[in-house]
Amino acid sequence: MSVFTAVHEHQLIEFLKQFDCGTLRSFVGIAAGIENTNYFVTTDRADLVLTLFEHHQPEELHYFLDLMAYLADHGIPTAHPLCSRDGSYLSELNGKPAALVLRLTGHSIDEPHAGECRLMGAALGRLHRVSPGFTGYRMPDRALPWALEIHRLLADHLSPDDAALLADELATQRAHPRNHLPQGAIHADLFRDNALFDNGQLSGMIDFYYACNDALAYDLAVTVNDWCRNESHHINPVLAHAMVQGYQSVRAFNEDERTAWPLLLRAAALRFWLSRLKDQCFPRAGELTYAKDPNVFRALLRHHRDLADANHHWLI
Numbered sequence: 001m002s003v004f005t006a007v008h009e010h011q012l013i014e015f016l017k018q019f020d021c022g023t024l025r026s027f028v029g030i031a032a033g034i035e036n037t038n039y040f041v042t043t044d045r046a047d048l049v050l051t052l053f054e055h056h057q058p059e060e061l062h063y064f065l066d067l068m069a070y071l072a073d074h075g076i077p078t079a080h081p082l083c084s085r086d087g088s089y090l091s092e093l094n095g096k097p098a099a100l101v102l103r104l105t106g107h108s109i110d111e112p113h114a115g116e117c118r119l120m121g122a123a124l125g126r127l128h129r130v131s132p133g134f135t136g137y138r139m140p141d142r143a144l145p146w147a148l149e150i151h152r153l154l155a156d157h158l159s160p161d162d163a164a165l166l167a168d169e170l171a172t173q174r175a176h177p178r179n180h181l182p183q184g185a186i187h188a189d190l191f192r193d194n195a196l197f198d199n200g201q202l203s204g205m206i207d208f209y210y211a212c213n214d215a216l217a218y219d220l221a222v223t224v225n226d227w228c229r230n231e232s233h234h235i236n237p238v239l240a241h242a243m244v245q246g247y248q249s250v251r252a253f254n255e256d257e258r259t260a261w262p263l264l265l266r267a268a269a270l271r272f273w274l275s276r277l278k279d280q281c282f283p284r285a286g287e288l289t290y291a292k293d294p295n296v297f298r299a300l301l302r303h304h305r306d307l308a309d310a311n312h313h314w315l316i
Contacts, residue, residue, distance in 0.1 A: 004036075004037045004052075004054045004284075005037045005052045005054065005094055005095075005096055006094075007027070007037075007039060007050070007052070007093065007094055009024070009027075011093065011094055012024055012027055012039075012041070012050070012093075015091070015093045015098070016041075016043065018084040018085055018086070018091055019082050019083075019084055019085065019100060020085065021043050021045060021046050021048065021082060021100065022043035022044040022045030022046060023043055023044050023045075024041070024042075024043055025042045025043055025044055026041075026042045027039045027040060027041045027042065027050070028040050030049070035054060035055060035209065036051050036052060036053050036054050036055075036209060037051070037052040037054060037096070038050065038051050038052075040103065041100070046102065046103075047102075047103040048082070048100050048101065048102060048103050049079065049100070049101050049102075049103050049206075050093075050098065050099075050100055051098065051099050051101070051209075052093055052094065052096040052097070052098045053096060053097045053098070053099075053209070054096065056097065056209065057097075058090060058097050060138055061090050061097050061099070062089070062090060062136075063136045063137075063138045063211070064208050064209050064211055065081045065089035065090060065099055066089070066134075066136050067131075067134055067136060067185055067208060067211055068080065068081055068101065068208050069081055069089065070130075070134050070136075071127060071130065071131070071134075074130045074133075075126075075130075076123070076126060076127050076130065076205070077104070077123065077202060077203055077204045077205060078204060078205050078206070078208070079101040079102050079103070079104050079204060079206055080101065080102050081099055081100065081101045081102075082099075082100040082101065082102065104196050104203050104204030104206065105196070105198045105203050105204075106196035106197050106198030106203035106204060107196060107197065107198075108192055108193045108194070108195060108196060108197075109192055109195075109197055110192065112192060112227050112239065113239075114238055114239055114241075114242035115200075115242070116197065117227055117228060117239045117240075117242040117243040117246065118242040118243065118245065118246035119197075119201070119202050119246065120190075120195060120202060120223065120227060120243060120246065121220070121223075121242070121243035121244060121245065121246030121247035121248075121249075122246040122247065122249055122250050123195075123202050123205065124187075124190065124219065124220060124223060124247055125246070125247040125248070125249070125250030125251040126250050126251075127187070127205070128184060128186070128216040128219065128220075128251050129250060129251055131184040131185040131186065131216075132182075132183070132184035132185070132216075134184070134185045136185070137213050138185075138211065138212045138213060139212060139213070140188070140212040140213070140214045141210075141212065142188070142210065142271050142275065143214070144170075144173055144174060144177070147170060147173070147270060147271065147274055148170060150274045150275075150277075150278050151166055151167075151170060151274075153278065153282075154166075154274075154277060154278065154281060157277075157281045162298070165298070165301070165302070166270075166274075169266065169270055169301065169305070170270075172263070172266070173263070173266070173267055173270065176260070176263050178214070178215040178217075178218060178260060178263075178264065178267070179215075180256060181215040181216070181217055181218075181256055181257055181260060182215065182216050182217070182254065182257065183213055183214065183215060183216065184213065184216050185211060185212070185213055186211065186212065186213070186214050186215075186216060186218065186219035187205065187208060187210070187211055187219055187222075187223075188210040188211055188212055188214065188219060188222060189207065189209075189210040189211075189222065190205060190219065190222060190223045190226075191222075191223075191226040191227075192226055192227055194206050194207045215257075215260075215264070216251075216257075217253060217257040217260065217261060217264055218264045218267060218268060220243075220244070220247055220264075221261070221264040221265045221267065221268040222268040222271075222272075223243065224240050224243055224244065224265065224268075225265060225268045225269055225272070225297075225300060227239065227243060228240040228243060229296075229300060232299075233295075233296050233297075233299035233300050233303065234299075234300070234303045235265075235300075235303065235304075262304065262307070262308060265304045266301060266304045266305060269297045269300040269301035269304055270297075270301055272294075272296075272297040273294050273297035273298045273300075273301055274294075276291065276292050276293065276294035276296075276297065277294040277298075279291040279292070279294075280294055
């Protein structure tokens with residue numbers, strides 16, 4: 001279970017007094033996620049999710065919570081944060097910034113089918129139709145400058161093959177920036193465990209705590225890389241085609257995005273290879289934590305590079 005900060009019942013009871021959400025009935029730690037501490041919280045009036053933020057600063061947390069509220073208010077299925085009695089979405093618990101959001105119905109899908117990928121793509125397209133209107137701004141914190149810093153940090157931990165792969169990919173990405181592509185607020189981490197389905201329909205997108213302003217098409221690349229990846233850590237073209245077509249039924253790529261798409265897939269694979277490799281080499285102390293396998297995204301990056309000159313219809 002990914003619980004970095006333990007919360008005791010008496011602490012939670014006192015915390016809930018800041019909100020008009022009823023009296024505590026039960027709470028339990030949530031196993032999913034490796035960045036923050038999360039609990040399901042049930043009161044006599046609501047089902048909620050409590051998040052204690054382990055690494056983010058309050059100024060950026062306002063961005064995340066305001067974005068979630070903005071999207072929910074614009075019809076995007078996201079968890080609306082609860083406002084405290086003093087008018088803030090952000091509070092503090094056990095020395096950590098904390099927030100309560102409404103718990104959405106449904107469950108995540110481990111092995112999505114084409115229909116679910118199409119729904120997810122269309123929902124992300126709708127999100128990208130409205131997110132450029134969000135007035136908040138947060139720089140990407142997992143873009144190229146971060147990747148270059150992690151490269152330096154991991155220099156003594158890489159095999160010769162991995163060092164060569166990483167150096168070459170970083171050089172390629174440096175030569176092809178994405179700041180000329182359509183921009184807006186993006187989720188940036190829309191993996192399968194961050195989307196919920198209920199009775200065959202998408203009921204919610206959750207965990208916006210990597211959200212930032214970046215290329216909209218990059219957000220789709222992050223999502224394709226997780227939802228459409230097979231057991232060999234390659235892309236399943238049927239699933240990818242369904243997701244991309246679902247997305248473009250709502251928001252079509254422009255010519256620059258179509259040209260950049262293969263490199264965006266590589267950039268997204270690189271980002272998660274590096275973050276997982278960093279967590280593996282430099283694990284954080286925590287209570288009952290786990291790290292995810294970086295080799296998944298190394299293999300996927302190699303797959304995308306191998307397809308660099310191939311004409312795969314699902315790419316556009």
